Amino acid sequence: MTVQPPTPMRPTFKAPEQVSFHRTELSVILSLYGRMVAAGEWRDYGISSLREVAVFSVFRRTAENPLYRIEKRPKLRNRQGLYAVIGIDGQVLKRGHDLRTVLRVLERKLIRSVD
Template identity: 85%
Template sequence: MGVAATRAPDQVAFHRTELSVILSLYGRMVAAGEWRDYGISCLRDVAVFSVFRRTAEMPMYRIEKRPRLRGKQGQYAVIGLNGQILKRGNDLKTVLRVLERKLIRAVD
């Protein structure tokens, strides 16, 4: 194997299956009138899916993927507006449940 085969990737990105799970929740939140826009950033150590109520605002929530934390507190995290970690773990669907609870309250 060459050097390229053992080198770490230049950036972290969400896989198609991960994006499918995130966008499914995003679509339900848009339909409920809670979310309006999103942005995706793929950086060296983290991939971030940011959720906005309005385009010009700070993100309401950030869904982060940090593969280096897979063996520690978990590679996925949901972070609130104030930077507070709302949920962290290795299973994306389980981590996103913290946001689905807000959807249930919005529909009531």
């Protein structure tokens, strides 16, 4: 009688991968969010981690459509850029490979003239 090692089982079920923001990305986004809250522009946010995209939505009030969506789409990494800022009407305001440069389009809202 010969003893054979058990055959390894191959997992047939693969858990769906989710796209999410990394800690350093969230730190950059939340830094901007904190400054905009202090300026009275933004009041609430929501984070969604989906299969193909991670979304950070910014709201003026809780129960309305988001003013801006900051999206991370890894599939666009080699083309238009990993990150995008999308306005309330669905228009892409800025797209790029570096999160800080993409968020500059929102930082311009902080710059106001002093009367």
